[in-house]
Amino acid sequence: MFTRDVLISIMALAGLAAPARATIVYCNDTSHCTSNTGVTFSTFGAAAGGLGDTMSSPITFVSGGLSSGVYTDAGTGSVFNGFNGTTPEALILSGTSLAQTGTSGNGGNTTNGRSIQIVLPANTYAFAMLVSSVSGTADPFVELVSSPSNFNTSGNYTLSISSSSDSEFFGIISNTAISSIFVGDLFFSQSPITIQSFEVGGPAPTPEVSTFLLIGTGLVLMRFLRRRRQRRPQTIARHPVFPLRSEPDTA
Numbered sequence: 001m002f003t004r005d006v007l008i009s010i011m012a013l014a015g016l017a018a019p020a021r022a023t024i025v026y027c028n029d030t031s032h033c034t035s036n037t038g039v040t041f042s043t044f045g046a047a048a049g050g051l052g053d054t055m056s057s058p059i060t061f062v063s064g065g066l067s068s069g070v071y072t073d074a075g076t077g078s079v080f081n082g083f084n085g086t087t088p089e090a091l092i093l094s095g096t097s098l099a100q101t102g103t104s105g106n107g108g109n110t111t112n113g114r115s116i117q118i119v120l121p122a123n124t125y126a127f128a129m130l131v132s133s134v135s136g137t138a139d140p141f142v143e144l145v146s147s148p149s150n151f152n153t154s155g156n157y158t159l160s161i162s163s164s165s166d167s168e169f170f171g172i173i174s175n176t177a178i179s180s181i182f183v184g185d186l187f188f189s190q191s192p193i194t195i196q197s198f199e200v201g202g203p204a205p206t207p208e209v210s211t212f213l214l215i216g217t218g219l220v221l222m223r224f225l226r227r228r229r230q231r232r233p234q235t236i237a238r239h240p241v242f243p244l245r246s247e248p249d250t251a
Contacts, residue, residue, distance in 0.1 A: 025051075026157060027128075027171040041128060041199055044171040048126040051173055053201035055126060060096035060197045071098055076200045077121040083148040083184075084114050091116065099134055100184070100192035114192060115151050115184030124178050126201030128171035131183060133161045133191040140185045140193050142170055144178060151182045159183075167196060 025047070027039045045055035056076070065071045069090025071080040080098055082091040092099050100114055120127065131140060142157040143150070159168040172178070185193055 025173040027169065039169055039171065041130075041169075041197075044128050044169070045199065045201075048171075048173050048201045051126075052203055053126040053173060054203075055128070055199050055201040058130070058197040058199055061093055061098045061195075062096070063093060066091070066093055066098075069101075078198070078200055079119040080195070081117040081119070082115075083117060083151075086148045089114070094134075094194055097132070097194040097196045099194040113151075113184060113186035115148060115182045116193070116195065117148065118181045118183070118198075120178055120180065120200060121202075122177065123202045124200055125175075125203055126171070126173045127178055127181060127199070128169070128201075129183070129198040130167050130169055130196040131159055131161070132167045132194050132196055133164050134194060135164050136191040137162055138185045138190045138193055140183055143182045144172075144180070145182055146180050148182065151184065152186070161191075161193070164191070173201075 027044055027047075041055075041058045048055045059073060059075065061071060061073075065073055069082060069088075069092070071091055071093075072078075073080075080091060082089040082100055090101050092101050098116070100116060118127075118129075138159075138161040140159050140161070141151070142159065144156060145151055157170070159170060161168055170183075172181075183193065183195070185191070
């Protein structure tokens with residue numbers, strides 16, 4: 001009986017320690033996610049929160065984060081690198097947006113053109129950003145790849161920017177940690193892009209597996225001891241009978 005109780009408790013704790021996560025959900029306000037047209041940071045953050053992810057307020061770019069063309073966000077630890085093909089290319093600030101430099105594209109190279117790599121902190125499961133162009137139309141790709149050499153026209157997602165005044169929202173929630181995202185325009189005839197703002201989301205804090213096991217073991221042990229106490233035969237305390245003191249003989 002005790003062994004069965006222990007096994008049941010361990011199985012229940014294992015279920016709590018490894019909660020199920022959603023599969024990848026992608027949102028873009030003009031394509032791919034037609035049921036979510038007009039999605040914003042607020043609505044996307046609510047969706048991420050419902051899946052156990054914590055999202056911050058939209059983050060814009062400040063001058064203190066840019067050093068030698070590489071931007072590091074102090075709050076999240078996210079790092080933004082610019083590439084022209086596989087060659088590092090400096091990024092610049094345009095107001096509170098982070099922009100690509102250069103004129104356009106990659107000189108006709110559509111294998112791995114101009115891009116911005118976003119290196120995300122550990123345990124990132126949700127990411128969102130607002131993307132626009134520097135001066136005109138652009139159709140940037142968004143890919144979950146590890147290096148600029150893997151950034152190409154077989155990308156995961158495509159945004160459609162009609163003009164420099166157009167801003168496209170991109171958001172993704174993943175069932176596995178996201179380590180790196182590339183976004184950029186692979187065609188030399190189109191405008192470089194800017195990232196206006198972004199958000200990073202991680203899983204909601206949960207107790208570690210060892211904590212669950214420690215609590216569970218204590219509860220099981222308490223239950224076992226309680227059962228043993230209940231099964232122990234009850235005994236009635238008996239007090240010894242002492243003889244009455246005899247009165248001293250006064251005769």
